[in-house]
Structure formats: C-alpha cells, structure tokens
Amino acid sequence: MSQTVSVRNLSLALGGKKILHELDLEVPAGSLVTLLGPSGSGKSTTLNVIAGFLSPDSGEVAFGGRDVKALPPGARNLGIVFQNYAIFPHMTVGANVGFPLKAQHWRGDHKRRVRDMLELVQLGGFEARRASSLSGGQQQRVALARALAAEPQLLLLDEPLSALDKQLREAMQAEIKQIQRRVGVTTISVTHDQSEALSMSDLVVVMNEGRIDQCGTPEEMYCRPRSEFLARFLGEVNLLPIDATGHIEPFGTGVSAGGGQLAAVRPESFSVLPWTPVRSSGIAQGRIVAVLFQGGTCRLEVAVPALEENLIVRTAYSGLGSVPTVGDDIAVGLTGHDVHVVALSKVADSAPALQLT
Amino acid sequence: MSNERTLTPFQSTFRGGRVPFMILGVVFAVYLFAPMAVTIPASLTSGEFLEVPPDGLSLRWYEEVFDDSKWLDALVTSFQVSGSAAILATVTAFLAVTGLARSRRWGGTLRPLFFLPMVLPIVVLALGLSRVLLMLGMQTSFGAVVLGQALLGLPIAFIAISAGMVGIDPAIHRAAASLGSTWWRTVFTIDLPLLKQSVFGALILSFAYAFDEAVLALFLAPTGQTTLPTLLYQEASFRASPLLASVSGLVILLTCAIAALALVINRALGRRAQ
Secondary structure (H helix, E strand, O other): OOOOEEEEEEEEEEOOEEEEEEEEEEEOOOOEEEEEOOOOOOHHHHHHHHHOOOOOOEEEEEEOOEEOOOOOHHHOOEEEEEOOEOOOOOOEHHHHHHHHHHHOOOOOOHHHHHHHHHHHOOOOOOOOOEHHHOOHHHHHHHHHHHHHHOOOOEEEEEOOOOOOOHHHHHHHHHHHHHHHHHHOOEEEEEEOOHHHHHHHOOEEEEEEOOEEEEEEOHHHHHHOOOEHHHHHHOOOOEEEEEOOOOEEOOOOEEOOOOOOEEEEEOHHHOEEEEOOOOOOOOEEEEEEEEEEEOOOEEEEEEEOOOOOOOEEEEEEOOOOOOOOOOOOEEEEEOOHHHOEEEEOOOOOOOOOOOOOO | OOOHHHOOHHHHOOHHHHHHHHHHHHHHHHHHHHHHHHHHHHHOEOOOOOOOOOOOEOOHHHHHHHHOHHHHHHHHHHHHHHHHHHHHHHHHHHHHHHHHOOOHHHHHHHHHHHHHHHHOOHHHHHHHHHHHHHHOOOOOOHHHHHHHHHHHHHHHHHHHHHHHHHOOOHHHHHHHHHOOOOHHHHHHHHHHHHHHHHHHHHHHHHHHHHHOOOHHHHHHOOOOOOOHHHHHHHHHHHOOOHHHHHHHHHHHHHHHHHHHHHHHHHHHHHHHHO
C-alpha cells in the first residue's frame, strides 16, 4: 500500500517563468514529508505535478519505481485533501466518502468501508448528514476520510489546515499524524506554516524559488540550518557576527569559524543570569526592553550595547513572580555548544540532490 | 426590521437616495406594466375595434378565440416548438459550460463563440436556414424552426449556466478527478446536481425567448401551420381586431401561471440543494 515517491530532475515553466529548477526529491514509503516554503517557492506546483494536474517540461515522477507521468490524476491511486476541503456540498457525508469507491469500482463492502473510514476520523454515525451542514473541522475530517477511502498509495495534503483556527489546527495536526501513521500511507504535505511542518513531519523539505534549500528531520532542520534563510525561516533566531579570531560578538564565546559567517542561536539556547558588572567570556550584559509572557515561557528582547538588533531570549517560566520586568539589567549567557554557524549569503546557489533513504 | 432605528450605518448611507430610487422604481413599473394595462381592457370590449377605453364590456372576443381552433393549434405548436428548442439550447449550453470549464485554454478561446448568435440579425438567420434547407432539397418544417430557435436561445442558456458554474469551487472538479471519477460521472453526479437551479433557469429563459419569437416561423414553418406569435403577427397585419388583445390576454394569463410554477419549482430545487 505505501510506496516510495521519487521525483527526478523536475523542471517546469509556466507562462515563460521558470517555476521549478531540476528538482530532486525522494519520499520514503510510509513517511510524512512536508514541503515548506514561502508563497511562490514552487511547493504547490510540485504537489500538482505529483498529483498529475500539471505535466512537467522535463523530469520524472515515479511511484514505487513505476513512472506515472503518462497517468491522469484519477489513475494514480492517490487521495488529496484540498485547502478548502472541496467537499461535494450536495451529497451526504456517506456519499462523499463513498464517491472514490464508486468511481474506482472498489472491490469490497462499500457501506462498511465508509463506516470504517468515518470512525477513523471520529465521525462515526455521520453518514446521513449533509456535508455542507458540517463545521470546518468536520468537513476537513470528511475530506481526509474521502481521500483515504479507496486505499490510495499516496496521500497529498494541500495546505490542509490553513482554513482552521489555531486551536483546531493544532489538534488536527496531531490527529492527521496519528491517522497517517496508523494507515501507513506515504504522505506529502504542503504548507507555509513552519510550526505545522515541524510538528507533523518525519521529514521537512524547505523550498525557495523553485529549488530545494534543505531537507532533513524537523530537529535537524531546526538545529542545523544550512543557510541564513533557513535559520530565519524555521522559528526565531538570533544571528550574531563572528570576528576574525572566531569569537562571537559580544559574548566572546569561541567557535571554529571565521569572517563571512554568522552564529545562529535559538532564543531558548541563552541562559538568563543575574546582572554582573564583571565582563567575562560567554556573558553579555544588557537591558530588557520587551517582555512577552507566553504561558510556559517568557520571550524577552534584550538590548545589548554592542549589537544593532536586540537579542531575543526565551526563558522557561518558573512560577509566580518570576516574570522579568522591562528595564531590568541582566546578563545573558551563551556556551559554544548551543551555537550553529551559517553562511552569510542568503541562499546557496545550488542545492545538492537529497538522499533521504 | 425595517424600523429606521435598527438600520446599520451601511444601510443608513442609502437613506438620502430613497425618494429618487422610489420614483425611478415607479416609473419603471409603469413602463413595464402599461402595455398589459392597455391590452386587457381592450380585450374586454364589446365593440368591433381595438380601442381603449373599451366600448362596453363583454367576453365575446374570448369566446371567439375558443371557437376558432387555429389559435389553440398555434398555441400547442408554439409549446412543442419552443419547448424542444429550449431543451436543445439548454442541453447544448450545459455540455458547453461543463466542457469549457475543464480547459482554461480552450475555455477562453471558445467562450465568445457562444455569444455570436446574439449579434446575428434573426432575419438573416431565418433566410440562411431556409436557403440551407433548399440546398439540401428539404421542405420547410418545424424542425428547422426548432433548430433556429435553439440557436437563438443558446447564448441565454449559456450565460445562465455559466453564472452557476462560477459559484462552484474549481477544487471540486480536481477532487473528483483525483478520486478517479470519469468526466461523465463528474458531469452527472456533481455538475448537474450543483447546477440544477441554473439549468432550470436556462430552460425557462430560453423557452420564454423562443416562445416570443415570430420571424423564424414566418420563414420556415410548413405552409398552413404556424406558431402563436407568427399567427398573431399575420392577423395584426390583416386587421386590428380586439381578437389580438384577447389572445394576448390569454397568453399573459398563461405566462403568469408558468412563472408562478417556475418560481415554486426553483425554490424547491434550491431548498434541496442546501
């Protein structure tokens, strides 16, 4: 049921503008891979090529080693969840989920399959409801059940959660992940929401200007971004200058890097220390200029005289009365262990082919 | 609800324009209904001439209509011809709209062609069709009238159904295609149910247009038989009898009944679609 998806050397121009540049992508069987990127990065185009709605100018798309380029979307044995659900509004929930079974002449008990799929998405007993009468979150579930009904070899999610409110979105992220794991279907998701990409995926593929910038597990992508663009794109980051002797300004923390590179430090990697007038290695003195209490954590902006931009520091919340106040003088600590060095340049010119398997 | 105190700020911005709008509305209503207000009294005259105010009241001209079978024959013929034409136009327009929606490239290129019959003078079309019949060695027939009327009704039906198609999320078609649906399955299980109100509207509009059309039957109807508007036209050019008004009165009555029925059906279709 689950199959690898491989895309090789994919190029596509639309209206004279090159959208995809020799794209290579290997999606392991049964994994959930997220294509992440700003709008216009080519992520949706890639999904449409894989689905068969667009045919590439050159390159190859294969499911489980079989070239599918000549097949129309309906013959590719896939399920797609669209951004606005694309539920058939005039049909009942049961008819929506049963639609691919009828269309593909699925062998087996259709009624039972529909019931099972609705139970999978926690809509058991909703068969006779009119699809258009459901809430957004419920329509999303119907769309998922419909996409999975005919046992697709590939599930495509096109910005599946962007139309939901924040709380529902987070709940659905966990649920989609869980259902995907239970069904075991290879899944490619497209999103511009970096927290969705980090929390749902086995692998994250960051795209920019029709190329793949970097690809890896969510943790790798967060901790070891390959470029300044990637560091900024996935979560908040402080980018600190490194002097010629390999010391991070103004901490003096030593790293094995030189000019032309930046130290990327995540806000939670700093430690907040009581203010001390003594200058020592690994410590910078500053003043808190903004405090954002976010529940479990506090986000501080700290003005440090030697830096143009304020440091962004995230501290764990440790009980009543522990939220710092604006105007406090503090010291910020940094150890070399928490530093990742990135190139100054915005985007590397050529993204190497990715081998994920 | 119409209490002025409950008006939203947006609604209240229109308050200043209310009086001119009402005057405009009344003027339009008078303009639209004046012909009927003249026709119906004129049909009730007991005199010999078409005149307003009528010369005495009687139903004699209505009796005359029912006494002469040619009027009923023409009415039945009109229904058959215009009904066939409306069905032909609507089916063609429906297939055209669903077909063009599938291809952005062809859709953009071919769409204007469906409006061409609108700019064609009807006399030219009628003459052209009769020439073609002649060339093919065929007699004038109601089939040719149906064809001509369907062609004239096509743009109207096309616009009505296209308007409905705009309301359908294109992702729905892509979803159906990705789920393995053939084109025919998508057309009959998704497009047709979602567009049924527009299709019904297209049917009514193209029928109304065809029912009113007199020129085609004048050129193309078989000798001795004709449709109602053409018969009226022929009678009118012959003499200005109150008979014309009484036939018109009956047609107005019939039209009102059909319009009411159409409204009921359309609401029933809409209710089930929700």
